[in-house]
Amino acid sequence: MSCVSDCVFSVLYVIGETLGIPDTVMGLTLLAAGTSIPDTVASVMVAREGKADMAMSNIVGSNVFDMLCLGLPWFIKTVFVDTVNPVEVNSTGLVFISATLLLSIVFLFVAVHINGWKLDWKLGIVSLFCYVVFATLAILYELGIIGNNPVRLCAD
Template sequence: MPSEMTLDVLLFIISIPVILKSSDVFIEGTSKLAKMLGVSDFVIGITIVALGTSLPELASDSYASYIDHGNIAAGDIIGSNITNIALVLGLTCVIRPLTVKHTEIYSGKMHLLILTLASIFILASGGIGRIGGIAFIIAYILYLWHSVRVYREIGVETIGKDGFIKNVSEVLIGLAGILIGARFLVNSIIGLSTALGVSEYLIALLLMSIGTSLPELSVSIQAARKGYMTMALGNIIGSNVANMLWIFGITAVIRPVNIASGVIVVQLAFMLLLSALLLIFKSTGYVIDRKEGAVFLGIYAVFVLVSIISGSNPTGLHQ
C-alpha cells in the first residue's frame, strides 16, 4: 500500500507541469487558428476549447457509467461545473480582471437557463435515462449551432494563413498533453482517496472534479495571462454546458443514472447560484474584477466545507 501511494503522489506531481505546458501550447494554437479562420476567440473558446478541455470528464464519466458507477459520473459533472466557475473563473479573475463585451451577455443568460432546466429535469425525474440523454445531446448540438451563428464574427481579428499546419500540430500536441496529464492526475487522486477510504461520490464531487477541471483551469489562466479574456470566458461557459448536456447525455445513453434528489439538491443549488452570480457580475460594468473573483473562491470554500460536513451520502445514488 505505501508503495502504491508513493506512485500516486509521483503521478500527481508530474501531471501538473505536463498539463500546464500543454495548455500553453494548446491556447496559442487555437487562438491563431481562430484568427486564420476568421472566427472569434469567444466561439473557439465556447466550442473547440470547451470540448477539448472537457474530454477528461467525457472519458472518465463514460467509463464510470459503463462499469455501473454512475454516482462517480454525477459527482464529477456537478462538481466540475461548480469548480469551473468558483475555482477556475475565480482564480482567473483574481490573476487578471475579465473584461466582458456587451454582446456576450446573452451567452450568460443562455448558460444559466440551460443549467437550470437540466437541473429541474434531473431532480424531477430522479436522474436521467437514455431518452433523456438523447434529448440532452440534441440540445447541446442546437446550443453549439446557435453559439456559432450568433458569435462567429464578434471581435474577429483575421491573420494570414502562414503556419497553418504548425498551429494545427500545436493544438493536437497540446490537447494530447492535457489529456494524458489529466488522466494521470485523476488516477493518482482516485488511488490516494481509495487508499484513505473516502466514498466514491465525495471523491468525484470534490477531488476528481478538480482533476478533470484542471485543463479548464490551465487553459483559462494561460488565456488570461496572454490577454485572451473572451476565450477564457467562453471556455468556462462552454465547458459547463458541455458537461451538463453533452457528457451527462452520453453517460445516460451508455447506462441510465438514477439519482436521489436529496443527495444532489445542495450541489445543484450551489451550481445555479454561481451561474446566476456570473451573469450578474458580467452585467455590472461588463468586468468581473478581482473582488468578484474572490467572491467565487469564497463560495467554493463554503461548498467544500458543506459537502464534507454533510458527507454527500453516496447511498442515494444508484443504478
C-alpha cells in the first residue's frame, strides 16, 4: 500500500473509533466507496464509448476479484506467518454480506438481460436502489440493529 492509502485507512480508523463506529461499518461505507470510484469512472468512460460489454466486465470482475482475493491474505497469514492460530474476522455479518454480494452479481446479470442487454438510466436507478438497500441492511446488521448480532469493536 502507498503512504496515501495508509494515511486514509489510519484517518478512517481514528474517525470510526472517535465516533464509536465499528470497523466493518467504516469498511462497508467509506472504504468501499473509495476503492470503487476508479472502477466506476472506468466503467462510465467505456460505456460512453459504446463498449457496454467492457463496462459490465469491469463491474462484475471487480466484485468477483474483491470477494475472492480475501482468501489470499488469509492463506498467507495462516500458512507462512502464524500457522497455529486461524484468522479471526471481526464481522458478524460476513456470511450475510458475502451472500448478498454474490446475489448482487446474479441480479445484475438478470437485470441487464431483462433490460435487453442495454445499460440505460432505468437500469442505473434500479442498481443504485439495490445498492442503497444492500448498504443499509448490511450496516444495520453490523450495528446489531437487525439480526441477533452484538456489535464487536476491534481489540487493540
